[in-house]
Amino acid sequence: MEYEKTVPVPSNMYVRVNHWKLKNFVAEVFEALNVPEKDAEIVSDNLVTADLRGIESHGVARLKRYVDGLVKGVVKARPHIKVLREGKVHALIDGDSGLGQVIGFKAMKLAIEKAKKNFFGVVGVRKSNHYGIAGYYALMALKEDLIGVSLTNSRPLVAHTGALKRTIGTNPIAVAVPTARDPPFVLDMATSIVPIGKIESYRRKGEEFTRGWGIHKNGEITTNPEEIFEGGALVPLGGLGEVLGGHKGYGLSVVVDVFSGILTGANWGAYVGATEGPEPSNVGHFFAAINVEAFISLEEFKEKMERLKFELKNSKLHPSFKKIWIHGEKSWLTMKTRIKKGIPVYRKTMEMMEAVAKEVGVKFPFKV
Amino acid sequence: MEYEKTVPVPSNMYVRVNHWKLKNFVAEVFEALNVPEKDAEIVSDNLVTADLRGIESHGVARLKRYVDGLVKGVVKARPHIKVLREGKVHALIDGDSGLGQVIGFKAMKLAIEKAKKNFFGVVGVRKSNHYGIAGYYALMALKEDLIGVSLTNSRPLVAHTGALKRTIGTNPIAVAVPTARDPPFVLDMATSIVPIGKIESYRRKGEEFTRGWGIHKNGEITTNPEEIFEGGALVPLGGLGEVLGGHKGYGLSVVVDVFSGILTGANWGAYVGATEGPEPSNVGHFFAAINVEAFISLEEFKEKMERLKFELKNSKLHPSFKKIWIHGEKSWLTMKTRIKKGIPVYRKTMEMMEAVAKEVGVKFPFKV
Numbered sequence: 225m226e227y228e229k230t231v232p233v234p235s236n237m238y239v240r241v242n243h244w245k246l247k248n249f250v251a252e253v254f255e256a257l258n259v260p261e262k263d264a265e266i267v268s269d270n271l272v273t274a275d276l277r278g279i280e281s282h283g284v285a286r287l288k289r290y291v292d293g294l295v296k297g298v299v300k301a302r303p304h305i306k307v308l309r310e311g312k313v314h315a316l317i318d319g320d321s322g323l324g325q326v327i328g329f330k331a332m333k334l335a336i337e338k339a340k341k342n343f344f345g346v347v348g349v350r351k352s353n354h355y356g357i358a359g360y361y362a363l364m365a366l367k368e369d370l371i372g373v374s375l376t377n378s379r380p381l382v383a384h385t386g387a388l389k390r391t392i393g394t395n396p397i398a399v400a401v402p403t404a405r406d407p408p409f410v411l412d413m414a415t416s417i418v419p420i421g422k423i424e425s426y427r428r429k430g431e432e433f434t435r436g437w438g439i440h441k442n443g444e445i446t447t448n449p450e451e452i453f454e455g456g457a458l459v460p461l462g463g464l465g466e467v468l469g470g471h472k473g474y475g476l477s478v479v480v481d482v483f484s485g486i487l488t489g490a491n492w493g494a495y496v497g498a499t500e501g502p503e504p505s506n507v508g509h510f511f512a513a514i515n516v517e518a519f520i521s522l523e524e525f526k527e528k529m530e531r532l533k534f535e536l537k538n539s540k541l542h543p544s545f546k547k548i549w550i551h552g553e554k555s556w557l558t559m560k561t562r563i564k565k566g567i568p569v570y571r572k573t574m575e576m577m578e579a580v581a582k583e584v585g586v587k588f589p590f591k592v
Numbered sequence: 593m594e595y596e597k598t599v600p601v602p603s604n605m606y607v608r609v610n611h612w613k614l615k616n617f618v619a620e621v622f623e624a625l626n627v628p629e630k631d632a633e634i635v636s637d638n639l640v641t642a643d644l645r646g647i648e649s650h651g652v653a654r655l656k657r658y659v660d661g662l663v664k665g666v667v668k669a670r671p672h673i674k675v676l677r678e679g680k681v682h683a684l685i686d687g688d689s690g691l692g693q694v695i696g697f698k699a700m701k702l703a704i705e706k707a708k709k710n711f712f713g714v715v716g717v718r719k720s721n722h723y724g725i726a727g728y729y730a731l732m733a734l735k736e737d738l739i740g741v742s743l744t745n746s747r748p749l750v751a752h753t754g755a756l757k758r759t760i761g762t763n764p765i766a767v768a769v770p771t772a773r774d775p776p777f778v779l780d781m782a783t784s785i786v787p788i789g790k791i792e793s794y795r796r797k798g799e800e801f802t803r804g805w806g807i808h809k810n811g812e813i814t815t816n817p818e819e820i821f822e823g824g825a826l827v828p829l830g831g832l833g834e835v836l837g838g839h840k841g842y843g844l845s846v847v848v849d850v851f852s853g854i855l856t857g858a859n860w861g862a863y864v865g866a867t868e869g870p871e872p873s874n875v876g877h878f879f880a881a882i883n884v885e886a887f888i889s890l891e892e893f894k895e896k897m898e899r900l901k902f903e904l905k906n907s908k909l910h911p912s913f914k915k916i917w918i919h920g921e922k923s924w925l926t927m928k929t930r931i932k933k934g935i936p937v938y939r940k941t942m943e944m945m946e947a948v949a950k951e952v953g954v955k956f957p958f959k960v
Contacts, residue, residue: 309886309887311710311711311886312680312710313681313710313711313712314711314712314886314887316886316887316888342679342680342681343679343681343682344681344682344712344714346712346886348887371850371855383907383910384904384907384916385913385916385917386907386909386910386913386915386916386917387904387907387908387909387910387916388907388908388909388910388911389907389908391903391904391907392904397844399847399850401847401850409846409850411843411844411846411847413837413840413843413844417830417836417837418837434835434836436835436836437836439910442911443910443911443912461829461830461837461840461841462785462829462830462837463836464910464912465912465913467802467804468785468802468804468805468831468836469781469785469786469829469830471917471919472779472781472829473829474919475779475781475919476765476779476781476844478777478779478900478904478919479767479769479779481900482739482767482769482777482897482900486893486896486897486900487739487884487887487888487893488887488888489887489888489892492896492900493900493903493904494903516855518677518679518682518684518714519677519682519684519716519855519856519857520684520855520856520857524857525854525855528854528860529850529854532846532849532850532854532860532861535759535861535862536752536755536759536760536846536861539751539752539754539755539756539757539759540755540756540757541754541755541756542751542754542755542756542807542811542832543756543810543811544811544832544833545753545754545833547754548752548753548754548755549753549754549839551839551842551843551846
């Protein structure tokens with residue numbers, strides 16, 4: 225089945241790009257900025273995976289801000305990533321202001337190693353940067369048949385319940401769970417109604433967004449993307465106020481910050497910085513990998529997950545819906561489709577990448 | 593500051609009851625049903641704590657259904673709770689269809705012991721029953737200066753995104769976090785917009801509830817409590833459909849079920865039973881206790897939590913709000929108030945308790 229979560233419209237706004245070619249180009253950009261080859265490949269794989277999975281808000285469209293961070297020196301190309309504390313099932317890592325994707329990758333690798341040996345792996349990270357999609361690290365655990373959990377704080381973008389200004393991050397929660405058959409269950413969600421990348425997409429399209437996602441700087445609900453960027457804020461999952469549970473989205477966001485920011489010694493709340501500076505962002509992450517065999521056999525677990533998926537998908541349909549989805553299914557289908565057809569990249573993003581190529585002195589291999 | 597989250601209105605609908613007296617009475621009821629004294633005290637403390645904290649939907653108002661479960665024998669008064677698997681930081685417990693509160697208490701105790709020795713304690717539970725408020729177990733960890741996490745699945749009450757019927761539980765998430773000063777941070781939330789207990793409260797009051805919380809059996813949004821109980825369903829956090837993030841509430845609910853139900857070998861999804869039978873409910877729980885000193889010192893952690901609380905509370909106010917709350921603050925203030933003033937118990941609940949007292953043969957010590 226050919227399916228894509230999102231495709232830019234109209235069709236003259238984008239070009240289709242082969243994902244390998246895109247990965248190679250992005251890796252070359254990072255290498256040109258003195259990032260070691262292996263690390264450049266990690267970042268590139270992370271960004272292109274976001275595009276493949278239909279989360280283009282977190283894909284190559286954000287290349288420029290990582291480049292800016294490296295150029296300004298607030299993000300280090302060759303950080304000294306250190307393990308500060310370690311036990312059989314846990315570790316605390318200091319990322320030394322490297323690229324969030326590189327630090328996140330190494331931290332989750334460590335969590336996976338521990339989970340394979342001792343059933344559980346729990347790794348906290350301080351002094352990191354924006355690490356791309358949270359789901360990327362949860363998916364790493366999945367490849368090893370482990371449950372993966374990935375949390376991060378982010379620069380303040382959300383006004384918590386009762387607040388007027390941006391006070392907390394969109395602080396995502398990602399959980400990936402092994403299943404007997406594809407697609408695996410992958411929840412990857414911002415704790416705000418939408419992530420800022422979604423507002424950026426509407427800005428690129430020049431369209432208004434759905435009522436309820438964000439507020440104007442004076443507190444009124446807005447549907448205009450520009451007003452979010454002019455002092456406005458996103459709203460927690462559950463909406464403005466408590467009536468539909470906005471305090472729950474706010475609470476989940478704080479919990480993510482407690483684990484990612486407070487517990488790790490990273491920045492937290494309104495103090496988390498941006499990738500492009502001016503100061504090191506000191507983003508914090510929190511990863512966990514869990515071997516289900518601590519509790520039941522992997523085979524039994526995976527078969528039960530299939531039954532759960534089946535029951536959810538085959539529930540009696542609500543008359544307003546055409547189909548029931550499982551988490552991760554849309555992204556998985558989008559990935560399958562884009563591996564074949566290529567990734568649809570906005571012309572604006574292509575132009576940005578061409579300018580980046582020029583800036584760092586690598587060949588731009590695409591025709592816009 | 594005298595404050596209560598909720599008080600029944602009008603004032604002739606309730607009587608104020610001393611919390612010790614209420615605890616003693618509830619414990620006597622369970623003892624009369626052959627529950628060992630210590631276990632009866634655990635259940636009673638759990639129910640009355642819910643009332644003290646302003647979550648009366650999970651308090652003594654539910655006494656009758658636990659009694660019914662015990663009387664019918666689907667809930668065992670003297671279960672053989674067994675540890676099926678165990679490691680340094682984890683365990684899997686078979687609750688043998690005992691009272692959920694007793695099993696939950698013992699499971700969290702074990703998680704706490706492990707966390708005190710090895711920084712982390714992770715305990716899964718199968719063959720349990722409804723365990724009251726999720727927050728109760730998270731609060732147990734807090735008393736030991738640990739972060740507490742408590743998850744449970746529940747009988748199906750929520751129609752997941754795209755579904756018409758009740759397919760998944762309200763599957764709550766509770767996280768309690770130590771702070772230097774009271775109140776501690778305690779998130780205790782259903783993954784639906786509201787728990788079923790809130791709809792029950794509106795039914796008791798004979799009032800319509802807020803638009804958006806639930807659907808009629810035909811799928812239409814309803815505000816009538818009766819329609820929820822006549823084949824209708826609750827809606828996930830984020831609402832009906834995906835526009836405001838309903839798929840996120842649905843996803844969180846499934847994650848809670850994966851940890852509580854699938855991973856533990858308990859029932860899951862639509863298969864989770866009710867406390868009052870006809871079959872054993874086989875509810876599953878999942879607990880974690882985390883010693884923050886795995887990462888940073890307890891003192892540093894607690895002081896940072898105070899700073900986080902301070903910053904959140906003192907953010908610039910949205911013009912539509914009078915005050916910013918921290919999670920657990922309302923419940924904490926309600927508890928302080930009710931310890932002094934007594935717990936407001938609905939007359940209907942008093943009548944039910946009086947009938948229960950007669951049924952099991954204990955003295956009813958209150959005047960209605």
